[in-house]
Every structure is written in C-alpha cells, then in structure tokens.
Amino acid sequence: MSGFRHVVMFMWAEGTTTGQQEEVAARLGELPGVIPEIRGYSLGADAGVNSSSYDFAVVADFADREGYLAYRDHPAHRAVIDHFITPIVASRAAIQYET
Amino acid sequence: MSGFRHVVMFMWAEGTTTGQQEEVAARLGELPGVIPEIRGYSLGADAGVNSSSYDFAVVADFADREGYLAYRDHPAHRAVIDHFITPIVASRAAIQYET
Numbered sequence: 001m002s003g004f005r006h007v008v009m010f011m012w013a014e015g016t017t018t019g020q021q022e023e024v025a026a027r028l029g030e031l032p033g034v035i036p037e038i039r040g041y042s043l044g045a046d047a048g049v050n051s052s053s054y055d056f057a058v059v060a061d062f063a064d065r066e067g068y069l070a071y072r073d074h075p076a077h078r079a080v081i082d083h084f085i086t087p088i089v090a091s092r093a094a095i096q097y098e099t
Numbered sequence: 100m101s102g103f104r105h106v107v108m109f110m111w112a113e114g115t116t117t118g119q120q121e122e123v124a125a126r127l128g129e130l131p132g133v134i135p136e137i138r139g140y141s142l143g144a145d146a147g148v149n150s151s152s153y154d155f156a157v158v159a160d161f162a163d164r165e166g167y168l169a170y171r172d173h174p175a176h177r178a179v180i181d182h183f184i185t186p187i188v189a190s191r192a193a194i195q196y197e198t
Contacts, residue, residue: 004146005141005143005158007106007108007156007158009106009108009192009193009194042104042198043196044104044194044196044197044198045196046194046195046196047103047164047195047196047197049164049167049168049195050193050195052193053193053194053195054192054193054194055194056194057106057194057196059104059106059158065146065148068148069148093108093153093192094108094149094151094152094153095108095143095145095152095153095154095155095156096145096146096148096149096152097142097143097144097145097146097156098143098146099141099143
C-alpha cells in the first residue's frame with residue numbers, strides 16, 4: 001500500500017531528564033488517537049548500539065502528503081512540540097518520503 | 100510483532116548527481132535479497148515538503164538487535180556504504196530502537 005512517511009530524530013540537550021524524555025514519548029503516543037490522518041506511528045528511544053546515534057525517533061505513516069501536513073500542523077501535535085520537545089532539543093533531523 | 104528498527108538519514112554533498120543518488124537507492128534495494136535478517140526495508144528520497152529536510156532515508160526492520168548487527172556488518176552492506184554512500188555524504192543521522 002503506497003503512502004507518505006515522515007521520519008524525525010532528536011538529540012536531547014545535556015541535562016534532559018529521563019522523565020522529560022518519557023513525557024515526550026507519552027504525549028506523542030496519544031496523537032494517533034487524536035489525529036485520524038495517522039495511519040501508522042512508531043517511536044522509540046535509542047537502544048545504545050552505536051555511540052553516534054540520535055536519542056529518540058518517530059516514524060509516522062500517512063495515506064498521502066496532505067495527511068502528513070494535517071499531522072504536522074495539528075494543534076495537538078504543535079502543543080507537544082512547543083511544550084515538551086522544543087525545550088529539550090539539541091539537534092533535529094527529519095525527512096519525508098513517498099512509500 | 101516486536102522487533103528492532105534501524106533508521107538512518109543522509110544529506111548529500113553539494114555537487115552530488117541524481118545518478119549517484121539513484122545508484123545508492125538501487126544498491127541498497129538489493130540488500131533484502133542478500134541479507135536474510137532484513138524483515139522490512141523502506142527507503143526514499145526527500146519529498147521536498149520542508150526546506151530543512153535530509154535528502155535520503157532508510158528504515159530497516161529486524162527481529163532483534165542481532166539481526167540489525169548482521170545487517171550493519173554484512174559485507175554486501177559495507178560495500179554499498181564504502182563505494183556509493185561514503186563518497187557523497189555530507190551529513191548522517193541514525194538511531195536504532197526496539198519496536
């Protein structure tokens with residue numbers, strides 16, 4: 001089934017607590033119940049295999065580009081970004097591609 | 100089904116040709132036929148929605164950490180990295196997480 005995928009990774013700033021990281025995962029994990037355009041949603045913290053890794057990733061699937069844009073700009077998503085992610089981000093890497 | 104996911108993104112160096120980028124995708128696309136530990140393999144070039152995006156991503160799924168390590172260190176994978184990816188990489192972001 002073809003679709004549109006959004007992938008993002010974050011490195012957290014020094015001093016970020018485990019609680020803050022878990023809060024991000026918990027808040028993002030609520031979004032599939034709120035944003036119907038989300039077709040698939042996978043997130044996780046780095047498993048620690050390679051030393052140069054980012055700290056946290058989200059892989060989100062949508063039917064099409066419009067579905068992704070609905071997610072990107074959804075108020076519930078923006079609220080998680082503004083209140084829980086932005087305050088602790090040191091670095092961010094993202095891409096969107098057709099699947 | 101639980102598993103282990105590897106996600107990587109690249110920014111290509113200035114001057115990288117479309118042909119070089121397509122070669123990377125084609126060579127990586129052969130790996131699922133060569134490395135039996137690969138359970139799922141998705142790759143794609145940036146769709147151009149957001150200006151700050153990386154250029155190319157791979158999302159690879161394995162049964163477990165050992166499956167990922169078999170892929171990471173497989174000679175066929177290392178050959179693609181050495182001959183086609185490394186020469187054109189400007190920036191790389193990666194993470195592995197349990198799914």
